[in-house]
Amino acid sequence: MSTITYQAPLDPEGMVQTPQRPWRHKPRSFTMAVALAVVIPAVISAALFFFSPIPGAIVLTVIYFPLQLVASGIAAWATRGVRGIADSIIIVNAIGSTVFSVVVLLSLLGSLVVRGLRALSPHFIYQNSVFINPSTPLEYGGIGHALVGTILIVAIASLIAVPIGIATAVYITEVRGKAVPYVRFFVQAMSGVPSVVAGLFILTIAVSTGWFSQNALAGGLAYAILMLPTVARTAEEVLKLIPDELRTGALALGSTRARTVMRVVLPAAKTGIITAILLGIARVIGETAPLLLAAGNNDGTVINPFGQAIASIPVYIFNNVAVPYPDAVARAWGAALALMILIAVLFTLARVLGRGRVGRAK
């Protein structure tokens, strides 16, 4: 209403019109055709699913999907001619693929929540598993020791991977040496190292040198290998966003290259660097294979990073999956839910911080 009272004095003859967007106009026959093409196959398939003995998977693949293709093809042919048929096939397949992926994701998250909540409770977070065996009821025991282990291992990995990763990014964006393309290439190649190979590598060093055995340090080293490329690449993207005026300004004031980087460029990119670290942690925190090989497992809480084998959440899940005791399996789901929440928090933090950073750079 307000727009009309505002427009009336300016345009008494009604010359100015709101845009009609004629290309948006869909004839009623088109809407009808689409509706029929959606409803008819669904109704037929639902009827077969509920009132015939044919298994659901066959109804879906042999009856519903081809029927949907044919119905959409006919609808497209009736409204748009022969050329519409190829479009309708693409659209049906595209929507089908999307539905498939979303169903898989929802099934994953849904089962995590439904089955994980049974085990999740305060003592599940802080107790360890010293006196726990697979048949112990859920009132006792938890992932406290695994949580401590994961935090310790991730901390060690970060202590190693973050400085090296940031230095790699600084080399690419600030030092800009001759080897930049090669460094980029090797960082990319390193991101392709499978996690199990990272674990094997640390294990080989441990076995062949005898410097250390399965412990938090070895686990942290294996994690660092996986974390480094993520930190380096994200930090590189972030440092590229820092305007050159800051660098030239600092250099013009007489500061050295090192001072420029340490006192001007890196502080300016602080939140972005934190994002890079968070993404690196989120990348590795769920990796199981390297810890299985390099860090081992333990039922008790271990704090000494150079001592004996240490527990971690992924390995805790791993050991409780294929166990014939429902309570142990419930613990696996509970730990999986806790891990997923942890990862979701890390990603959300990284995204929130990342958004602030980009906003200020512009």
Added chain:
Amino acid sequence: MFSRLVTGAAFTSLIVLAGIAIFLGVQAVSAFQTQGLDFIFSTGWDINTDPPTAGIWGMLYGSVLLAVIGLVIAVPVALMLSIFMVFIAPRKLSSVLTNLIDLLAAIPSVIIGLWAFYILNPPAEQWQQLLNQYLGWIPIFQNTSQNFSGTPFIAGLVLAIMMIPIITSISREVLSRTPPDLVNAAEALGCSLWTMLRYVALPYGRGGIVGGVMLGLGRALGETIAVFFVLKLTFETNWYHIIESGGGSIATLIVSRFGEVSGPEELNLLLAAGFFLFLGTIGVNIVANLIVNRTGRLQK
């Protein structure tokens, strides 16, 4: 001083890669000394002989077979999904989907394995039974034992679920960078969605999509834990019976034998197997990155 320090750190990735190649390569050499060429061309794992005899051909082949099954499922789904997100869906739905796909990519493989073991496995066994019942005359769907658990098909399906987010995110990005001028011009000339995709978007994004598929392949070859839970590891080469129980995978071999490793000789064999896994994945990954980088440069 500063720039030397930074330059040194920048070459860490090279040092680590070389270190992996050398340390695992040494193990592979000593495995060849005890096993001969049979180590890669025969199939078997017997730790009771002295020295233990081992051949990883079935595992090497199995890794490739699983990856191929995964690709056959994942590539069409991921491609169609990215076409939906870029050219069909409204912008809001598209950004919601992007977040969902990123979330799928962030789920650790141990959780995917847990889900696959308890949620995906029971219906998947039924699907395979139906495949065998109605399409059993096709050689790949033969199953003589009527045991449908731990098959390459389920493992490939799980790998496909893990590859879909990787392939989708890269092909979505490549397709969305198709110059809007070209898309608009095609539509103004009367192209339908299909002809626009066929003659403008897909040729433009082809390199990037191939690179994304290869990145997914690299992940599938190296995937360990999720496959561990859904594949029954057998030391016989399962050539093409994809819904027959039993198959192989290098990465899974390492984890499943490591838990009960008998001694330094067997550990040496596992490390040597890891060397071939490293060679395969790093090779695929390097080629993939070269392709993706080249298309990235072309677009600038």
